[in-house]
Amino acid sequence: MKKVILFLTVLIVMLGLFAALEYTQEPAEYLQETAETTPTPEPTPEPEPTFDPALFSDTDSLLIVANKSHKLPDGYVPADLVRPNITCGGDCRMREPAARAAEEMFAAAAEDGVYLKISSAYRGEDYQSALYWGYVGSYGVETADTISSRPGYSDHQTGLCADFIEGDRSMNGINFNPSFEDTASGTWLREHAHEYGFIL
Numbered sequence: 001m002k003k004v005i006l007f008l009t010v011l012i013v014m015l016g017l018f019a020a021l022e023y024t025q026e027p028a029e030y031l032q033e034t035a036e037t038t039p040t041p042e043p044t045p046e047p048e049p050t051f052d053p054a055l056f057s058d059t060d061s062l063l064i065v066a067n068k069s070h071k072l073p074d075g076y077v078p079a080d081l082v083r084p085n086i087t088c089g090g091d092c093r094m095r096e097p098a099a100r101a102a103e104e105m106f107a108a109a110a111e112d113g114v115y116l117k118i119s120s121a122y123r124g125e126d127y128q129s130a131l132y133w134g135y136v137g138s139y140g141v142e143t144a145d146t147i148s149s150r151p152g153y154s155d156h157q158t159g160l161c162a163d164f165i166e167g168d169r170s171m172n173g174i175n176f177n178p179s180f181e182d183t184a185s186g187t188w189l190r191e192h193a194h195e196y197g198f199i200l
Contacts, residue, residue: 062097062197064158068145071152074125078159081122090120095159098197102162105196114188119165123156161198164189 056065059076066072083092084099086106094102102118109116123131129151135144155161166183180186193200 066153066155066158068149068153072157076157077124081159087117089117091122092118093122098160101196109188112188114184116185117165118162121162122159123154125151125157128154128157
């Protein structure tokens with residue numbers, strides 16, 4: 001009888017261990033089966049940035065580009081030129097959104113003790129022609145092309161840019177050359193112009 005009880009006890013313990021072993025293996029097998037049957041999602045590709053290149057040639061766009069490689073339409077004159085309320089030594093007309101941004105920028109600079117001044121902003125095609133050909137007469141075409149834009153290729157004709165100066169309009173050693181960036185105006189503009197939509 002003792003042998004039967006011992007046999008039954010061993011049998012019950014073994015069945016319990018087997019059941020426990022089976023129970024502990026089930027989740028692992030389940031996880032493995034789930035991993036095998038659940039497909040791994042494909043990564044979502046980043047969307048390609050899109051833009052319409054026409055945006056840079058649309059004369060109504062604030063992103064219009066004029067430079068030595070991109071000519072404006074013949075005779076282009078922005079329709080919304082205004083005179084901003086800023087310190088200026090010449091024709092300071094700008095497109096209305098640029099003029100308002102310039103006013104805000106000048107006010108912010110003044111709060112920081114920096115008094116900005118520009119020598120010119122909008123230049124019509126005729127004015128740019130006289131300026132460019134004057135440089136050609138003085139310095140030759142090669143040099144003129146490095147210091148001025150040909151008529152129709154000037155960012156000034158967009159009404160969205162301006163020449164900043166320190167002091168008077170003369171080429172006094174700091175205006176119209178790289179040393180301007182070390183002036184109070186140049187330093188402030190380098191740190192803040194982008195906050196108002198302007199690039200240097």
